[in-house]
Amino acid sequence: MKTQTFRNLALILVISFIIIFSAGCVSEDQSADGNESDVSDSGYRTVVDSRGVEVEIPEDIERVVTVSDGLVEGVMYSLGVEDTLVGLGSACIGKDWTYSYPTDDGTYVNGSGGCNVMQVLYPEIKELPLAMQSGAAMNYETLSSLDPDVVIIRLGSCSIQEKDSETAQKTIETIESLGIPLVVLYSPDCYSDPSLSQISDEIEIIGDIFGKKEQAAEIAEYLESQVKLIEERTSDIAEDDKPSVLMFGLSATHRAQGGAGVVQGLGTTESYMIEDVVNAKNAYQVDAGSFQLVNTEQVLALDPDVIVLCTAWGYHPPGELYNATYYSALRELTAVKNGRVMSLPWTPCNCAKRLEYPIDVMVIAKAAYPELFEDIELEEWLIDFYMNVYGVDQATAEELLYAQWMEWCIEE
Template sequence: MTRFIRTYLLAFACLCLVLGTGLAADENRTVVDSRGVAVQLPSEISRVVTISDGLVEGVMTVLGVQDKLVGVGSSCLQSNFNYTYPTVSGGNFTYADGMNPVLYLNPWISDLPLIADEGVNFEALAGLKPDVVIMRIGDCTFWTVDVKDENVQKSIDTIESLGIPLVVLYGPNCYDSPDIFRISDEIRIIGQVFGKEEKAEKMAEYLQAQVDLIKDRTQNVTDKDKPTVLIFGLSPSARKQGGAGVVFGTDTIESYLIEDLVHARNAYQDKGYFKVLSAEQVLALNPDVIVLATAAGYHPPRELYEAPYYQNLQDLDAVKNKRVLAMPWTPCNCVKRQEYPIDVMVIAKAAYPDKFKDIDLGQWLLDFYQNVYGVNQETAKKLRSAQWMDWAAEDATS
């Protein structure tokens, strides 16, 4: 009888061990991040800290899990921006209430703790007790094209030493060959973190489909018919250095948008990110088309046309022919985010107006916001305004 009891107890103990192991396994799951690291995550995630300029938070909003955010890593996500520009006539004009679409949709984000901006506050991060930290390399907090950058690696090691699960994403500028569709991989990883793979895949496919339409329309343009396009940042920092603005070389994601997706030609054929050029150098390039990018602020075409400090560029063909358009306001857009199809469409409309004359950019934007964020038309209009793209609707009615 005693032997029977011992055998029974031993069997029961083994069963408990097996069941306990199974339960422990069920409490965790594995996500492979951009590094190829298998990250163990709790099955239930309720507290998330992000170090990102909007991509991660935007995808979380689409997936419906943005309420899990307890801390963010970019002040640009939390800010409402206003800019005033002088004119040669002596007046001024203003752009007001510009912001990241994520903030417009989730205004409470402005009240979240900011744990990183110029470097990570590891003590503040640990104090938030996150279930997971999602860090995006290539964004402004960790702007680099080298994923082995010493500062990046130290930050990764420090966060992991705190015992906090860390999912690392690589932006499209972190690879030897820039490829905007790497963003789809990031979206899928975020979907896996929250168990929302199907929604994430749908989002990635929609974004890619918008760009595929552009690629298909322009893929047969011959080299001699390709206009030169300059993505130009009217950066005040560049002007302080004696330059006219910043440009993006052939090894950048911006050049990839021009040459590989829109099938035009980058007017700047050297290499480098945020290269400061003088007015003389820009005049020598004399691009057919100029597309103004976010660069230490928002820059509308009117600034290039009317600001006193740009009267030395009025002889540019793009200026004389009024072939200057602006990308959406994307604060701290050191690498592209989920709005990247808008950038590509703006470049395409500027480079090949005849090929895209059937697309009403103002309405296309509303459709884009509605499809990506699942909002109604009125909210889509507010998002268009928040990114200072209402000029597209005004152009359609003029």
């Protein structure tokens, strides 16, 4: 009798264990409504980076170090994971900037408050330590002390500009030897045939890292839609009707060397924007790459229809070319006489395009074809752009406009 009772108790315990175990399985592998959980058995996911390398990274990412001038960080903000940042690879993100130029009447025009958009979006970023910066090698002691779950490096950024350089290869090899998961992104300038769609590829890889593929794809799609709008409006422009556009950097560094500034040659992302997207002509028809030094005589000989001022060792508003004493010789340019000078937004460490690249394209388009884009008020378009890309309110969008020194378009 005692034996039978013991067997009955044992059977009850076994059945109870099965029920409890089954319930546990549902809570671990399946949600109560039957949907699969995002957590894998291994706790890792595989991401394929721009090199085509499969990188195993933790499912739960809490600590990220980036080497980027704002693209990676901006995407992270848009995805809502900016608080995982623990270290940076660009000093430009945390700096505050000013500009100043003299005018003929002896006064100066001064500007202040310029900064990387991430300072407006995520002020805490200014306090993050630097593991790397332009002109200096990676500090591996700092990197290790930050104990990152993943490092994201964007080649083409100012800290590592050349994809195949010794700096790039050594940095990649050393980080991987430390056993830290490393995802490498290629900016458009890493390709022999740069295209803005390559930025979408980067955005989607970042989304993959954080398990937010769909959200990242939506961001990329929105950016591409703004470019497509411009392409559609300018697609039928006849060759003889295309204005010449000079992408001009009023670099004080190069003025000190006897030049008037720097220009963007063929084969650059800027030239791609001018010729392939906006369907105008790059006034500098030389396959010489980025930031080519030109003197006053060369600029006067080019005499472009339109001038677009880019970030070049500082910010340069339209007024600098119109009114600065040291550019009095360039006031004879057709673009200056006709008032067809515009400026791209302030992008400190302007080595590779970021999430704001559609702003660059829109400025070029409005400068080249004012009649075709007369219906687009740049100030309103900018506010909408910031709100859509970063999910911010109008007040924050206006702060972003001023941080990028685009208030000149309000005075337009």
